[in-house]
Amino acid sequence: MSDYGHPLTFGAFLTPNNANPDRVVALAALAEQVGLDLVTFQDHPYQPAFLDTWTLMSFVAARTSTVRLAANVTNLPLRPPAVLARSVASLDLLSGGRIELGLGAGAFWDAIEAMGGRRLTPGQGVQALEEAIEIIRQVWAADERGGVRVAGEFHRVVGAKRGPAPAHDVGIWLGAYKPRMLALTGRRADGWLPSLAYLKPGDLARGNAIIDDAAREAGRAPDDIRRLLNVNGQFTDTARGPLNGPAEQWAEELADLALTEGVSTFILGSDRPDDLRRFADEVAPAVRDLVAAERKADAASETTTATRAAERSGDTPPRRAGARATAAGRSAFSVVPTPDDGVRRSEVQVWDESARPTGPAPDPERTYTGHDLATAKHLVEVHDGLRGELAQIYDLIEQVAAGTIDAGRARSHINTMTMRQNKWTLGTYCESYCRIVTTHHTIEDRGLFPHLRAGDDRLAPVIDRLEQEHHLIHDVLERLDRALVAFVSVPDGMAELRAAVDLLSDTLLSHLAYEERELVEPIARLGVS
Incomplete structure (x- = not known):
């Protein structure tokens, strides 16, 4: 061993x-x-x-x-x-x-x-x-x-x-x-x-x-x-x-x-x-805590061999139990905000990213409970759901694009009807997705943001900027709606639709990364209500 x-x-x-x-x-x-x-x-x-x-x-x-x-x-x-x-x-x-x-x-x-x-x-x-x-x-x-x-x-x-x-x-x-x-x-x-x-x-x-x-x-x-x-x-x-x-x-x-x-x-x-996230967020930190505690105890003890023998015989030594307690107690802030990869698909810019304010730096001495960290992690999880849905929109557009090519080559009325059905299916899906995004932002604007602003007035410039970006994202969603209308009413609206979704991708992913960067630690520190 x-x-x-x-x-x-x-x-x-x-x-x-x-x-x-x-x-x-x-x-x-x-x-x-x-x-x-x-x-x-x-x-x-x-x-x-x-x-x-x-x-x-x-x-x-x-x-x-x-x-x-x-x-x-x-x-x-x-x-x-x-x-x-x-x-x-x-x-x-x-x-x-x-x-x-x-x-x-x-x-x-x-x-x-x-x-x-x-x-x-x-x-x-x-x-x-x-x-x-x-x-x-x-x-x-x-x-x-x-x-x-x-x-x-x-x-x-x-x-x-x-x-x-x-x-x-x-x-x-x-x-x-x-x-x-x-x-x-x-x-x-x-x-x-x-x-x-x-x-x-x-x-x-x-x-x-x-x-x-x-x-x-x-x-x-x-x-x-x-x-x-x-x-x-x-x-x-x-x-x-x-x-x-x-x-x-x-x-x-x-x-x-x-x-x-x-x-x-x-x-x-x-x-x-979900497995990768749980492995990184829940398993890895706990393993590190358990092993670190055991190694520290080994270094301070002259009875390592006897203790390991007790473990093999089924008697759990006190120090392993102590390691579990350490893993379950307070720890440093460990929630990882999703970074902005800097990739931009659209030539249109709806805001100046360099003008974004930043909030207060986290206190390096502060520790957080598991509940604190889970609360902050939830924002990332909600955002991941939005990112995943955005990826599905891209997949649907590619399917529609492939259907359009097939319909053109076959020049058949059946394929034309299938193409139109694909268009309306895409429109229905995007309508649902856009509603989810709008609801998410409304919840933040009316509930979470006022609470954080009251809890730490240093966050005010960041929250003001996030609220402004929510309004601009709403405009981008309206542009996508207009592109969908054009797509189902003209022979070839794919270019405009792709441009609208690219702009949505740029603005939404940039905004979510900025919001996580600035708010995951305050959410852990201040809570959500």
Whole structure:
């Protein structure tokens, strides 16, 4: 049982489905917005239903600014290591040092062979992976003299020039399960990245032992290797099994894995936005609190071994209970406002964003209860609902656009009628959405804003500006209504409709980000009524 003492990090494991490319990009952006540290993607180049992982990562890197990215794990048999090394280094340089390298020896060999890859036995796969790691590290060692030379059985490089070097020390994480791969992890890798669903009871402990022994034999310290873990589960109101229950249960189970099995990076496999938000907002902070409290107690105690033995026998030591109390008590402000990504689709500007006032800076010494934080988080959740509905409007417009093309080509009265039905369906949906936005703003103007203004008069300039923006957003919604009327009454109103929705997107997303930036902390501090 080991705790290697690494800082805890949390990430997402997303499916790169190509049926709706924007969705996986939006999920990656959401992961960054809610404060996850890492976003990873499956890499199955032979899967026609998937986007190419490295192309996707490049696109996501350009749409994010802080979150780290990795393939989980890279399919080495279909990606030559020397080229892969330069791809990783290039994207790391372009992203400001945010790329890590997950590597696998290969699986699904029929599909790999069908794509032109070479079928390998398990032993050959391990040898090929070790040769690849050597090539990758030599390519990255741009300051060393001489070319890259690896005369391997499966990968040969005979004098290729070195470089570029990545922007940071890229971690090489191996998806390992069998003894030879685990030993390779200990000798050459920076991290071990299995999936919990593929492990049997005791596999983490056995894998750690093999990795630790191999590391020592190679002259390395066991804590040179980070232990990462892909996890899956369900959030439910009551406990139903491992990682199948409320967030508090998740936190306790993951904290145990950190403290007893050395796992320091937990990567949630889910494509559900609600799961990612709960993992970031509820599970990750609680795990950090539990582990920090335990580590602090360990550092101050000379009875760590006896206490761990009591845990294994079923007796919960007082200090673990104290850690849970800390997690449930007051804490620093942790609600993450949704940042404005700065993307603007329309050439029209209805306000000057640079003239927006700012409210008072939060008191760094103040702490907040769980209820305080939940109240502030609710504003973000309401806004997320509006953002999601806005995305659906775009989807509907694309469907209508596709229907218009089909109707024009077929030149049939039936398709024309279908196109008109699509138009009215879009109009009805937008009418409902616009009403929701207006109601949301009315509630704020008549209830929340006066309460915040009375609670802290320093917020007055911000609230005045938000109320002004609400009126301008109403005008933008009226413009969208007019565009919808034009769309159903003229042969081609799509350009005007797209422009109106783009303007709505610019104004609404900008406004919501500004409102969250200025109000989530005051809402936590002052309440809503």
